[in-house]
Amino acid sequence: MRPRRGILFVLSAPSGAGKTTLAREAVNKIPALELSISLTTRAPRKGEVDGVDYYFVSEAEFKQRLARGELAEHANVFGAWYGTLRLPLERAIAEGRDMLLDIDVQGARQISALYGPDVVRIFVIPPTFADLEIRLRQRATEDEVRIQERLARARAEYQAYPEYDYLIINSERTEAVKKLWAVAVAERLKVSRLSRDFAPWN
Amino acid sequence: MRPRRGILFVLSAPSGAGKTTLAREAVNKIPALELSISLTTRAPRKGEVDGVDYYFVSEAEFKQRLARGELAEHANVFGAWYGTLRLPLERAIAEGRDMLLDIDVQGARQISALYGPDVVRIFVIPPTFADLEIRLRQRATEDEVRIQERLARARAEYQAYPEYDYLIINSERTEAVKKLWAVAVAERLKVSRLSRDFAPWN
Numbered sequence: 001m002r003p004r005r006g007i008l009f010v011l012s013a014p015s016g017a018g019k020t021t022l023a024r025e026a027v028n029k030i031p032a033l034e035l036s037i038s039l040t041t042r043a044p045r046k047g048e049v050d051g052v053d054y055y056f057v058s059e060a061e062f063k064q065r066l067a068r069g070e071l072a073e074h075a076n077v078f079g080a081w082y083g084t085l086r087l088p089l090e091r092a093i094a095e096g097r098d099m100l101l102d103i104d105v106q107g108a109r110q111i112s113a114l115y116g117p118d119v120v121r122i123f124v125i126p127p128t129f130a131d132l133e134i135r136l137r138q139r140a141t142e143d144e145v146r147i148q149e150r151l152a153r154a155r156a157e158y159q160a161y162p163e164y165d166y167l168i169i170n171s172e173r174t175e176a177v178k179k180l181w182a183v184a185v186a187e188r189l190k191v192s193r194l195s196r197d198f199a200p201w202n
Numbered sequence: 203m204r205p206r207r208g209i210l211f212v213l214s215a216p217s218g219a220g221k222t223t224l225a226r227e228a229v230n231k232i233p234a235l236e237l238s239i240s241l242t243t244r245a246p247r248k249g250e251v252d253g254v255d256y257y258f259v260s261e262a263e264f265k266q267r268l269a270r271g272e273l274a275e276h277a278n279v280f281g282a283w284y285g286t287l288r289l290p291l292e293r294a295i296a297e298g299r300d301m302l303l304d305i306d307v308q309g310a311r312q313i314s315a316l317y318g319p320d321v322v323r324i325f326v327i328p329p330t331f332a333d334l335e336i337r338l339r340q341r342a343t344e345d346e347v348r349i350q351e352r353l354a355r356a357r358a359e360y361q362a363y364p365e366y367d368y369l370i371i372n373s374e375r376t377e378a379v380k381k382l383w384a385v386a387v388a389e390r391l392k393v394s395r396l397s398r399d400f401a402p403w404n
Contacts, residue, residue: 123393129403158403166391169402179391186388189368189381191325200371201331201360 004193006092008115009033009100009184010108013124014154016136018170022124023102025173026180033184036088036101039065042080045141073103073110078149082107093118098184105160112163120187122180123164127171129155206395208294210317211235211302211386212310215326216356218338220372224326225304227375228382235386238290238303241267244282247343275305275312280351284309295320300386307362314365322389324382325366329373331357 011026013019027035040054041062050056057065062081066074074083084101092099093115101111112119126132132154136147161167166183170176187193213228215221229237242256243264252258259267264283268276276285286303294301295317303313314321328334334356338349363369368385372378389395 125402127402162393164393166388167393167396168391179387182384182387183391185381185384186368189370189385191364191366191369194369200327200329 003198004096004188004195005118006095006097006099007184007187007193008036008089008093008111008119009098009187010111010119010121011100011102011124011180012105012108012121012157012160012164013170014132014157015150016132016139016154017124017126018135018173018176019124020102022170022173022176022180023100025177026184027100029177030181030184032098034092034097034099036084036099038101038103039071039083039085040080042082072114073107075104075106077104078146078153084111089115098188105157105163108160109163117192120166120183121164122166122168122183123161124168124170124176125158125161127169129158131171205400206298206390206397207320208297208299208301209386209389209395210238210291210295210313210321211300211389212313212321212323213302213304213326213382214307214310214323214359214362214366215372216334216359217352218334218341218356219326219328220337220375220378221326222304224372224375224378224382225302227379228386229302231379232383232386234300236294236299236301238286238301240303240305241273241285241287242282244284274316275309277306277308279306280348280355286313291317300390307359307365310362311365319394322368322385323366324368324370324385325363326370326372326378327360327363329371331360333373 011019011023023035027033038054039057039062041057041059044056048054059081062083065071066083070085071083072086072089074081084103089099108121112121126135133151136150168176168179213221213225225237229235240256241259241264243259243261246258250256261283264285267273268285272287273285274288274291276283286305291301310323314323328337335353338352370378370381
């Protein structure tokens with residue numbers, strides 16, 4: 001008997017909040033938490049590996065998978081498509097394994113609508129908007145126009161935090177990872193997640 | 203502006219599950235968590251200090267406070283009265299401070315009914331009923347009749363765990379304290395607890 005269903009931990013943040021780094025570190029530090037690998041049509045950045053950071057696919061393949069209903073969520077961000085395959089998520093829920101989804105606000109809404117109580121939504125923000133700007137400029141992978149686009153988008157995305165279950169203010173990464181660990185451990189202890197036939201003393 | 207209201211963490215367990223030791227250790231390990239001190243009419247056990255472990259009161263005083271509506275919860279366990287004063291709880295909630303209440307199933311129901319969403323209910327059980335029996339016999343403060351009474355009561359109390367928010371299986375105390383820590387940290391991060399005027403980026 002499986003004691004409970006798997007949990008989908010959805011991690012969202014305004015771009016530049018350090019979400020992707022946090023997600024990687026979280027799956028390293030939190031036992032039995034797998035990272036969900038997204039599909040994307042954008043070009044790999046330096047150091048990104050296909051099948052590890054993303055599945056890099058053509059726009060034709062992305063649209064075909066979308067049309068076939070293979071995606072649990074999808075979103076267009078700055079002209080590139082991002083999406084998550086349904087199959088690994090549904091298998092994880094059924095098998096009682098937990099997954100971490102590093103996705104945006106639009107994707108989080110779709111995952112919530114599809115998997116309801118099996119979803120835990122976590123929103124990460126830097127302490128101030130100024131911190132976000134600093135982080136975006138430090139990354140220095142983009143020109144000023146793109147940075148301004150991202151800042152405007154971040155302001156808008158930030159407004160969505162009340163839709164989430166948990167808010168983590170990421171002032172220090174180790175602290176933020178500890179908080180993610182706490183959320184994962186606590187959610188796994190929830191009585192509402194236990195199977196109906198769970199009976200530890202029998 | 204206070205970012206959020208205080209949380210009342212209610213810790214219940216069948217007697218012999220190691221709840222009181224766990225509660226003491228939790229308030230030592232978890233920052234900014236205070237232990238709520240109960241009133242009781244039972245006699246102090248060896249080493250127990252008035253005002254630290256309990257407020258030891260006469261039955262007359264207990265009944266007077268109860269009649270005046272000063273108690274947020276009360277219960278009779280094996281002939282002795284136990285209760286929690288309303289005032290420190292309501293002050294903590296208003297001031298955004300968190301408290302840990304080491305109380306039984308009857309008391310937990312009353313606290314839940316009074317303080318609803320400000321309450322987080324945690325149930326602790328040993329891994330098996332046999333473990334509980336071993337722990338009760340190791341304590342060796344009571345004769346066989348009392349032990350049998352406690353075991354029967356524990357069996358009955360155990361049935362109440364589905365009323366709780368979290369279930370902690372206490373196989374190892376350090377692990378159990380970590381789990382309590384995780385629950386406290388996670389609950390403090392809940393978006394639903396933030397004040398309406400909470401606006402970190404403004």
